Amino acid sequence: MRGSETGASKRVTYRHGDLRRALLDAGTELARGGGPEAVVLREATRRAGVAPSAAYRHFADRRALLDAVCSAAQSALAVAIEAELAGLPCKEDPAGRARARLRAVGTGYLRFAGAEPGLFRTAFSASDNLRSAASPARAGGGGLTPFQLLTATLDELVEAGVLPRERRPNAEFLAWSAVHGLAMLLIDGPLRGLDKTQAQHVGQRLLDMVEQGL
Amino acid sequence: MRGSETGASKRVTYRHGDLRRALLDAGTELARGGGPEAVVLREATRRAGVAPSAAYRHFADRRALLDAVCSAAQSALAVAIEAELAGLPCKEDPAGRARARLRAVGTGYLRFAGAEPGLFRTAFSASDNLRSAASPARAGGGGLTPFQLLTATLDELVEAGVLPRERRPNAEFLAWSAVHGLAMLLIDGPLRGLDKTQAQHVGQRLLDMVEQGL
DNA sequence: GTGTGATCGTGAACACCGTACACATAAGCG
């Protein structure tokens, strides 16, 4: 127990409890504010109240910390998409329901990108990436990846007879590309600065395009 | 006086001819190899054979150098797209021609992204961005921007009667988003590592989607 | 209890980066 904290000023700690988590949280906060390049190891340790070298007990290097933050950001994106899906009114018609779900995935994606541009950008800055975003097993505890949510929704579309089976292969890449591209152009690409209502309008039209052209 | 260097090795230069250009070239080479974060001021000066502080006579800061490199990268992208357009067989049918041109813009974009991932990424890392990519006047000498090539092609589609006029507004954003998104996912996103033929196949299907869903 | 080894944070280094400043050199022009 460390009840011996006599409230002075700078007692040496030496037992942080969970420094790894503290660094991850600090890094996530940095990423939220300035994207992947803002997650600076020294600043994270500073916020955790710890010497810079202490980070190396928990992360091999800056890149490892960034990867962890990236994984957390992906989880946050997945949660946002799931929330969008959960807020959907239940429809009987399976075709309409599947269509609505695909749209919800898209709008959830875009909404998250707009609300948390820093986290969104870090979510796609992993060094491994293909595995971490698209593979079944994700590091962060338990949930589905954004990519998996998309593929599941596309499968629903096929089962509901909306999307012909022969067009199913690679469909996730097409839908993902369109939505991801718009998100990128809006938050740090040439379309940055578009006012929100117009951006939303373009988003809806993009989802129309995907739905129709898939 | 440092004329007393007996011709050994390192005569001081003091007149470089065109240091600005040398730095820009060095920076472009760095960007080609490692994207925007690889254009390091000190390394550029090193390659130009000059002291680090010399760069500040020609660029306000690292960001300014990066912006210049970014502009050059955009020009390179535009040239690649124009080359793709120029390689097109001339068709009589204006509708088919317009469609082919739109496709060419897309494939040129994707091809460049695949061939020069570093330059491609730096092309979209300007600090101003909306202006530099989408506005009529570009810094680099004279040519059209990639964005302008796209809008021109879409206008052709409208004139040829392929694209209904009421769907024209924002169409450049939709097409651009789809293609840009795929490019991003392929080069440093989760789809990196897809083998080339499959990537090309997905690219074609994406362009189908755009053509149909626009 | 009391060692004893493993765990975890410290402190001082190193190399690298961007940037600022005073100074040296060269070129142009009266």
Place this chain on the structure above:
DNA sequence: CGCTTATGTGTACGGTGTTCACGATCACAC
């Protein structure tokens, strides 16, 4: 020639990632 101006040098400062020897603390055996 001497003046001004443009351009490159040298040195320095603060910030960064990373390493390494060291020290504090815990956990467990005895």
